[in-house]
Amino acid sequence: MISSLLLLPLFVTPALPQEAPVVHWLQNQGAAHPTAKELVTELGQRGAKGLLDLERALGARITHPAWERTLNGLPQQAVLRMQTTPSAELRIFGMLAAHRHGNAECLGALVQLSKLPDTTALPQRQQTGARLADALAAIFRRDHQALPKLNWNTIPREHLPPLADRLGGLADPRAFEALIRLMDGETGLEQAALSAIAHLARTISLQPADAELRRVRYRLEHPAFSLRMLACQALGLLHDEESAHLLQERLSDPSSSVRSAAHTALKRITGLRLHAGPKAWLSWIREQDNWWNERSSKVLSALPLARGAERTALLRELAGARLHRRALTRELLSLLDQSQGESLRLLLSAIVALDSPQALPAITLLLSHPEREVRTAANQALYALRGSRTSTPDSRDAL
Known part of the structure; x- marks a missing residue:
């Protein structure tokens, strides 16, 4: 099956010299799907270049679901082989595989690759830390479930600074x-x-x-x-x-x-x-x-009943409280559930005056409020706080 898939693109575009050994090896697999162990055994001996050649040979088919198990298993197979025949090339091969194709399942193997005995000079060990950081960052971007699954205590301390930089x-x-x-x-x-x-x-x-x-x-x-x-x-x-x-x-x-x-x-x-x-x-x-x-407690207690010029003055006073905006916002948010109508809209105006982003989740919930006026006020508050309008059908009509 694999050989038949490979023949067409190779007929149209001849393989480059470095691709030929990989293509030949894949064709010899016949209908059997190569395992990660087979890939590491045959290609890992050629160093990190083996995976690059594999990608050139397969082209877009490298992302086919049938290859996911093989590709995600490459780091673990590299670990197993490193335990018997350690080499810098094999370490690079496994890390590159994790970088390009790995998900949360290969986090442990990737970290283990970075921890296996390394007798190389310091600059090369630093490169190992950089490769580990790059591979982990790539996995975190590719698999959103990976970041919370990483056991940070298992990572060598010397590799943590470059990882912090990537985070x-x-x-x-x-x-x-x-x-x-x-x-x-x-x-x-x-x-x-x-x-x-x-x-x-x-x-x-x-x-x-x-x-x-x-x-x-x-x-x-x-x-x-x-x-x-x-x-x-x-x-x-x-x-x-x-x-x-x-x-x-x-x-x-x-x-x-x-x-x-x-x-x-x-x-x-x-x-x-x-x-x-x-x-x-x-x-x-x-x-x-x-x-x-x-003054803060007096302003907060007077605000719900204030009207006209008095309300404007109180809102301005709140807006000037630049050093306690988070605490004031918490106080105002606690009143949202107890307010309705004009009182609720006034609270939203006060929260906007404080310009505190911590209010965004609570205000977003008001977009589904049964009163159209409240939805409109919530929409306007969100627009003022984050500069992009989140609208509902009713609020669009009302604005």
Whole structure:
């Protein structure tokens, strides 16, 4: 069967010289489907080039379902063969197979390939770490169930920094959780993890838990200035309002890089353009704290009954509470289920004024509210918060 499939394309386009041995071997299989063990035995001896030749020989048919078991089994077969006849070429062969075709089922074999005894020089061992990171990232993109299945404790520590770097490019919120786990005290690894967190936060909207944010804030006090700087950058991109006090202290940091990163983070979090002097920021933060302690509860209690100019003034006051937006949003979201009609629409206006993305899931649920006016208000709130309109048939008509 395989030979008949191969003959037509080879008749139209003659095989390149490096393809010929692979094509000949496949044709000799007759109707039998080659196993991963057979592929590794016959082609693995030719190094990583064997898989490349296999792909050239098969062309698009390499993605045929009949090949999935064989291709996904290549890393494990490479592991078994490495235990008896270890070679750098065979390791590369197995990792390349996982990179190009693997799914969650071959994660263990891929990691094991990176752990088998390696007597090569340091640059080659570093290449092994890079290949492992590239292969895992490719699998994570191909198989969305793979990331939570990886046992991080099995990965050699020397291979974790390049893997952290690749996680930052996944555009997957679960990568953030993995990066937080990688922050375990080793400076080089934490630098890679914080840098990846910053990159991830630039790419997608993240809603970290308080415990996760605390682990990043803790690095603001680290002896290494590079970690303090990266922590400032990450917290700014994560819009962590509760870190404002700590960031203000970093404005007096001995390192100019840390001071600059802290200032940029504060501007990003608050939307203000105060100069980099720590006194100006400290004064503003104290004003915000005083408002929270003395005025926030009064504003929240007065808002549902306010009308006209009074309501506008209260909404403006809420919008100015830049340092406690998350807490205020939580308070307002807790009132959504208890409100209806005009009161509900007013709450949505207040949430929009706070401009907090944590409200998006709750507002999205209101798109199925029985009242058309509420659906319209929810649609407008979503548009204001994320800049793209999510519409229902009724809300489209109403806008």
